[in-house]
Amino acid sequence: MSTTYRRSPAAIWRASEQLLVAAVPPDAPTRMAGSASLVWQWLARPITLDDLVGALVEHTGVDAGVIQRDVQGLLDALVPLRLVEVME
Amino acid sequence: MTAGVLPLLASLGLTTPADPPGSPSARRPLSADDVTGLLAHAPYEGIACLLGAAVEQGAVVVDDGSAAAILAAWAEAMAGAVQLDALLLEVVRCLYAAGVPVRALKGAAVASLDEVSPSWRSYHDVDVLVPADQLLAAVDALAAVGLRPALAPVSRRWAARFAKSITLVRDGGLQVDVHRLLTPGVFGARLRADSLFAGGQTFDVGGVSVTALGAPHRFLHACYHAALGGVRGTRHRRDVLLLARHVGLADVEPLWADGWSATVVAAALRWAAEDGVQLPGEWPQWCAVMVPDAADQALLATYTGPFGAQAAASVRAVRSPLARIQYSWPLLWPARAHLRDRGRSRVQHVRAVLRSRRLQDRSAAPT
Numbered sequence: 001m002s003t004t005y006r007r008s009p010a011a012i013w014r015a016s017e018q019l020l021v022a023a024v025p026p027d028a029p030t031r032m033a034g035s036a037s038l039v040w041q042w043l044a045r046p047i048t049l050d051d052l053v054g055a056l057v058e059h060t061g062v063d064a065g066v067i068q069r070d071v072q073g074l075l076d077a078l079v080p081l082r083l084v085e086v087m088e
Numbered sequence: 089m090t091a092g093v094l095p096l097l098a099s100l101g102l103t104t105p106a107d108p109p110g111s112p113s114a115r116r117p118l119s120a121d122d123v124t125g126l127l128a129h130a131p132y133e134g135i136a137c138l139l140g141a142a143v144e145q146g147a148v149v150v151d152d153g154s155a156a157a158i159l160a161a162w163a164e165a166m167a168g169a170v171q172l173d174a175l176l177l178e179v180v181r182c183l184y185a186a187g188v189p190v191r192a193l194k195g196a197a198v199a200s201l202d203e204v205s206p207s208w209r210s211y212h213d214v215d216v217l218v219p220a221d222q223l224l225a226a227v228d229a230l231a232a233v234g235l236r237p238a239l240a241p242v243s244r245r246w247a248a249r250f251a252k253s254i255t256l257v258r259d260g261g262l263q264v265d266v267h268r269l270l271t272p273g274v275f276g277a278r279l280r281a282d283s284l285f286a287g288g289q290t291f292d293v294g295g296v297s298v299t300a301l302g303a304p305h306r307f308l309h310a311c312y313h314a315a316l317g318g319v320r321g322t323r324h325r326r327d328v329l330l331l332a333r334h335v336g337l338a339d340v341e342p343l344w345a346d347g348w349s350a351t352v353v354a355a356a357l358r359w360a361a362e363d364g365v366q367l368p369g370e371w372p373q374w375c376a377v378m379v380p381d382a383a384d385q386a387l388l389a390t391y392t393g394p395f396g397a398q399a400a401a402s403v404r405a406v407r408s409p410l411a412r413i414q415y416s417w418p419l420l421w422p423a424r425a426h427l428r429d430r431g432r433s434r435v436q437h438v439r440a441v442l443r444s445r446r447l448q449d450r451s452a453a454p455t
Contacts, residue, residue, distance in 0.1 A: 009295035
């Protein structure tokens, strides 16, 4: 079974098209610009990395390899902050 | 200060946002100086979020430096809102554990329930309403999460019976206003407070359902805040206009019986419609034909003057002589802790009260 990811239900956040600010209390808010808020939207429900990349490729038209690298980097940053949960 | 901002926001469709908000056809260039000027407005105006949204919607065109400055200010406002929502959650959980019913007010509720996007609304404190007879129980319970009164009340008994709210602060500066009334003075005391706890509307904060006032009560509260709240700006006007889109006269009319003043609501709507802003729905017609109540109109005027005028109106509204003394005496002779927090001696305090009284008598004298 593939690993799935989802944003933490305990996360408190604000997002625009270009900005994401999120925290799981009592941690301080983390601020991210760029495509993080788009990824955040897709993480509302559990999703595999492949499905997430596929959805973003369809949405943005950007090369899958580039998106895969960016998304993996973002998930690697968000998981230790408890903003994203990994579900095996 | 608001006067310069409102026409711009109106031209961008940001005062009464259409669907979709903003109009790309209105693309308006803003110079770096314009942007600097807009971002310099007081935080209560909430400009950073609205300007950020305008840029994102393509309603304004700015240079790269200005775009970066707007984005930074918007991120700062969003981070503030996230921190305050975390505090709101703590407050709600704490009061729930203490058995005190609670309703979220203003910023967090309006952002989540009424704004186009929660990221469009900034706020700078947490506001909650508790039952009028449980203010002190709430304040005492919240000490457990490190919240303490910013200013000791003139007396605990006075606060429990007459205060609008007690402001609590935590190390680090975050602030919670615990309200027992939605507005101070006579207009606040006149509202049937228990009706505010009947029903409500929920929103999610970190996976927890938090209850706000229902939409008609949020609309009326926004109007009261705009007309009676003292500080008011673009954000307060936008709250009134946003809620006026969803709440109609038929929603509000049954609530006049709970003590809400149509005169105050009309004053807020007329203020919101200044500078050529169009009120939504049937509100323009209602404002045009609505005849203000003379007594409420006079009372309304006391809210724009010094606190003494409002306090005097409150005293006049109290019928029993004993209750008048119970209201007035702690204001004249407050608790030592209150004087300490205000950095005043008792003599200085009494002098200040008498001076305020003289000023009020002078302003009330016929000319």
